[in-house]
Amino acid sequence: MRRGASQRAGSGAFLVLMLGFFVLGCDSLPGRPKESAEEAAQSMDFELLYATHCAGCHGADGNLGPALDLHDPVYLALVPPNRLRAVIEDGVPGTAMTAFAKERGGSLTEPQIEALVQGMLARWSDAQSLRGMALPPYAGPLGDPRRGAEVYATACGSCHGGEGRGGKKGHDIVDSSYLALVSDQALRSVVIAGRTDLGMPDWRGTRGSPLTSQQGSDVVAWLAAHRAPVVGRPIFEKPRG
């Protein structure tokens, strides 16, 4: 039974060792979760941040994506940096632009959002090209839809068609489903900064007669007036008749 005794002593010592190991607060074992996986890999690199969080909608290089082209010196000259920060943090409710701030359920920290804002301004803006030009304000109240109709006819109809239902160079922009998914500010952003990557001019237009801030507000009001109170589901059950 000598062997049994020494065996028992051995396993007893082992147990005590294991217990001591855990109880005495050896709390740095490899399995201990990192504070947060993202924070561990926390990056401040603009390229990486943009590619993983924004490229999906705003395009690989900041343009030619389905959402507004951010890689646009005109847009970046018009938009106040604070507004950029606020949009990234809080998103635009009711649209695909979600809140990215951690506190709002997103995945970006305050410094990361700052890195994005500064990165866009440093890389994609070009103050030189717009020097000395009178820029329309980024934000503005909704104007008068009736005057907006006139603005539309002169400045936009040539491309988007007489009623806004589509024309030679642009498609329908008064579709009720489209208007249900876009904010007033996004309409204004497009009207003043354009979508030059897709052939939509900025506020200076194509014919050399720039829109005033008021005209911009009016045409946005005209677009917004096409919003339907209720947007129906698409019909698909049965062909009628």
Added chain:
Amino acid sequence: MPMRFATAIAKWLEDRTGLGAALTPILGHTVPRRTASFWYVFGSSTLALFALQVATGVCLALVYVPSADQAYQSLVYLNHGAHLGWFLRAAHFWGSNAMVLVLVVHMLQVFLFGAYKYPRELTWICGVFLLLCTLGMAFTGQVLRWDQDAYWGLGIGASIASRAPGIGPGLVHVLLGGPIIGGRTLSRFFTVHVFLVPALLMALLGLHLWLVLRLGVNEWPMPGRLVDRETYRKRYEEEVQRDGVPFFPLAARKDMIAMAAVVLAVLVCAALFGPHGPRGFPDPTVIDTAPRPDFFFLWLFALFALLPAWTETFILLVGPVVAIGFLVALPFLSGAGEKSWLRRPGSVLAALLILLAIGTLTGLGTTSPWSPLMDGWSATPVPPIYVKGRSALELRGALVLQFKQCRNCHSLGGEGGLRGPALDGVASRLTRDQLIRQVLQGGGNMPAYGKNLSPAEVTALVAFMQTLHPVDEPVARTAAGPLLGPR
């Protein structure tokens, strides 16, 4: 002096309860000599793991808050706030994995050694229900993690239940505590995981152990020695009389070594690999797409991904009934005859095939195509060719596609998840009606988005998808006539 005092107390306790006298014959009962083998330790190892689960589970329940808005936080607190809380969670998680694994090995051993045959049929049936209870614990435990995985697992569970003809909606209601996954769902699962199933498990376990004691440990199967209902019991008695050893300490020693080994293995895994999740707060408004069930359900998950859609309902509903029915019926189908696996090639082959199939499916389940790309929605750009020349509505549709995380499962231009088919060219495969139906009703492993999309979003999404066709191939149309509805 203290030694003598302790002995006195022990004596007093023994005198009043008589438990020692009752237990000694159990520990000392004789078992066939060859069963004192490492082949016979899996049952007790499972028991050890169960004890570990109870211990860690009770500790976890001290901190865990079973309410929809605090469950997640309480786990995060365990991970980062409580001293060694993460270790507790890790031990419970790895313990549950190990318990399922060792239990399956135990069943396989019992099956291959013919131990389910006469007169141990009931022991086996009891074991089948213990397996079901353990899987039930595993599933409900995964739900208590209340993260995105839990949400997904429940979503799948509910959609399976809802397919039951007639009683589907009622079943979903019972499962979720309402028509949707919410706070009541969590309370329900907490109760089931902490009170209901454990109670059932312990009762079944008691019965199981009682039966093992009463009927004796299965003797080592000898090829050619057939089980005969008339003579078996007598021969077993004779063998134990002739060549038996007391269970304690000879056989029990190996059991104890194995028990210590599995528990230690769990603790080491817990220390090295840490707890699982919680992975992401479950946000019911975003259909999240991280369908990663814990590994024991991975094979099921791969199976569903691979099954042709039309067989799915049938297999989902009939499969489990058939499988459980077969396991229960097994000791009656082959209750006598040859026990040795050397003389039962058919059984060995069947066991191997099932293992191989589950192993392969688990492998498939872990490889990437079946699991979505988590950041696909914000990281994979819409290819510019699908942006140029599109209308404002179609562009918004592309945004809905990104935002609703369709890209996590579907690729465009070769980028994105591979769980569902690539959507390039989808318009030449599906008509507008079919596209709408697919989005609203899901099906074939795709979640139904009906409740999560506004009418405008559906219209935009479908308008965008209708532009996805090769230039030279026309859009698919219904034969019935021109397309209807807005636009």
